[in-house]
Amino acid sequence: MNQNQLKQQVGQKAAELVEDQTIVGLGTGSTVRYLVEALGKRVAEEKLNITGVVTSNATADLAQKCGIKLKSVDEVEQIDMTIDGADEISADFQGIKGGGAALLFEKIVATNSKKNVWIVDQSKLKKQLGAFPLPVEVIPYGSQKIFERFQQAGYQPTFRLTADQQKKKTDSGNFIIDLHLQQIENPQALATKLIQQVGVVEHGLFLNLVNTVIVGTPTGPQVITAR
Numbered sequence: 758m759n760q761n762q763l764k765q766q767v768g769q770k771a772a773e774l775v776e777d778q779t780i781v782g783l784g785t786g787s788t789v790r791y792l793v794e795a796l797g798k799r800v801a802e803e804k805l806n807i808t809g810v811v812t813s814n815a816t817a818d819l820a821q822k823c824g825i826k827l828k829s830v831d832e833v834e835q836i837d838m839t840i841d842g843a844d845e846i847s848a849d850f851q852g853i854k855g856g857g858a859a860l861l862f863e864k865i866v867a868t869n870s871k872k873n874v875w876i877v878d879q880s881k882l883k884k885q886l887g888a889f890p891l892p893v894e895v896i897p898y899g900s901q902k903i904f905e906r907f908q909q910a911g912y913q914p915t916f917r918l919t920a921d922q923q924k925k926k927t928d929s930g931n932f933i934i935d936l937h938l939q940q941i942e943n944p945q946a947l948a949t950k951l952i953q954q955v956g957v958v959e960h961g962l963f964l965n966l967v968n969t970v971i972v973g974t975p976t977g978p979q980v981i982t983a984r
C-alpha cells in the first residue's frame with residue numbers, strides 16, 4: 758500500500774465515526790481530503806445531517822463541492838468532534854501541524870472542539886518531534902526581525918515560499934517561517950517561548966489536544982487512544 762492509499766484508508770475510517778446531527782470540525786490537507794469526500798458521500802447516500810466547521814479556504818471549497826453544509830466557528834456553540842491530519846505525532850500524542858499552512862485556523866477549531874481526532878499514515882508517528890520543520894505563522898510587518906531572532910536562537914529558519922518564490926501567505930494573509938530544529942527536547946517550553954514573541958500569531962506545536970489517533974497501516978486502520 759502506498760502512502761496515499763493509507764491516507765485514504767484513515768480518511769474513510771474517520772468518516773464512519775461521525776454521528777448524525779453533529780457539528781464536525783474539518784481539518785486541512787491531503788488526508789482530510791479523503792475524509793471530506795467520504796463524508797460528502799454519507800451526506801448524499803444516508804442523508805446524514807451534519808454541519809462542518811472548516812479550517813481553511815481549501816477545505817471550505819471541497820466541503821461545499823461535496824454537499825456538506827458549513828458554519829464558521831463563531832456561529833456554533835461548540836464543535837462535537839474535529840478530525841484533522843498531522844505532520845508528526847510523538848509517542849505521547851503531541852503533534853506538529855501546519856505543513857499546509859493552515860495551523861492557525863486548525864488550532865482555533867481544535868481548541869473549540871469537545872474531541873479531536875488525528876488521521877495519519879504510519880510514517881507520521883515519531884519517537885520525538887522535530888524532524889518535520891516546525892511552522893510558525895507571523896504577521897508580515899516585522900517578520901524579518903523575527904526571522905533574525907530565530908536565526909540567532911539557532912532555529913535555522915526559512916520563510917516558506919510559493920512555487921514562484923514569493924513568501925507564502927496563509928488564509929489570514931500572514932507569512933510562515935519554518936524552523937529546522939531536527940529534535941525538540943521540550944515542546945512545551947518551546948511553545949511558550951514562541952508564542953511570547955511579538956508578531957508571532959501561532960505555531961504548529963499542538964500540545965495536549967488529542968487523545969485519539971487513527972493510523973493507516975498495510976493491515977488496516979488502527980485506532981490508538983491515549984491512556
Ligand SMILES: O=C[C@H](O)[C@H](O)[C@H](O)COP(=O)(O)O
Binds near residue numbers: 841855
Ligand atoms: O496545515 C496543514 C495541516 O496541519 C495538515 O493537517 C498537515 O500538514 C497534514 O497534511 P497531510 O494530510 O497532507 O499530510
